[in-house]
Amino acid sequence: MDRVKSDGDNDTANPMDWEEWLAAYGGRFLLFARQQARCEADARDLVQEAVVEAWQRQGDGRPPPPALVFSRIRLRAMDQARAADRRAARESAAAGGNPEPWFDGSIEERERQQLIEDAVRGLPSIYREVITLKVWGELTFEEIATVLGIPANTAASRYRYGLAELRKRMKEVVT
């Protein structure tokens, strides 16, 4: 996966920066938001709100660092969850799961991809969010630690345990 340079240069914002940035990171943000939100509509709202907030914090018109957007998604999701507790009926309607596929893939890969996706969905959230931010968000453990508000060593160990758990779950399904 190509990583788009989003910070560090002094160029002023131009339309292509944002188009490329959105094309490169939109899916990753939505993947993380889908794991944090209760339903697809909430996940999309999370992405939009987080992008706007992160851009406003950035303040110079350039695309914000992805870690900042992930961080805003998580904080917004926590607010959303608190609000969702007050609307139990809607929550129960969304509890049936998120039918949207998390990953794109070719037809040949579809079966294997579904296996991995199911395994990732079944992971405890503390492992799933670290794996998502590390593998598909392409954040460093330091950045993950900042996003999640945990020590970097904890982020690294959760990633290691999460991979082990994922491997175990996939073996159980295959065998």
Added chain:
Amino acid sequence: MNDLAQDPLEQELRRLRPAQPPTELMDRLRATCPLRGAAAGPEPPRGVASRDWMKVLLRVLAPVSAVAVLVAAGMVLHGRKPAAPPGAEGLSPVIADDVTVASELVSSFDAVAELPGGEPVRVRCRQWVDHVVVRIGGKEVTIEQRKPRMEVVPVRFETY
């Protein structure tokens, strides 16, 4: 901290591409980001923008309103002119040669009341009718106020 070396599972995970956001979400994101080259920043959702605008307006208007009220109060207290009676606009003021005010006592009575602290207080109530005679250049203008004017005077109880 060095990131972990990739194992086969990790490589396989990395080969998976997150699903692209639906067109509807991308359109929303484009609408909120400065894709049209606006370095000033994204246009937030309409509701958010109007709330921010209202906040700024309130922040400006609140102190301005307070100052305006204070200035208006000062003008009323210190610089107020007596309002002209209806129909008197444009008339020059009249200077009277003599003014006689006679007051007629209509009634007088005393009453006892209690202050909020329970202390009794005596008040003396008097009703007056005023007769005002104005003389201007040999002409007399009599103004009589027939509506009784109530005068209430607290009178201290004598203590021994």
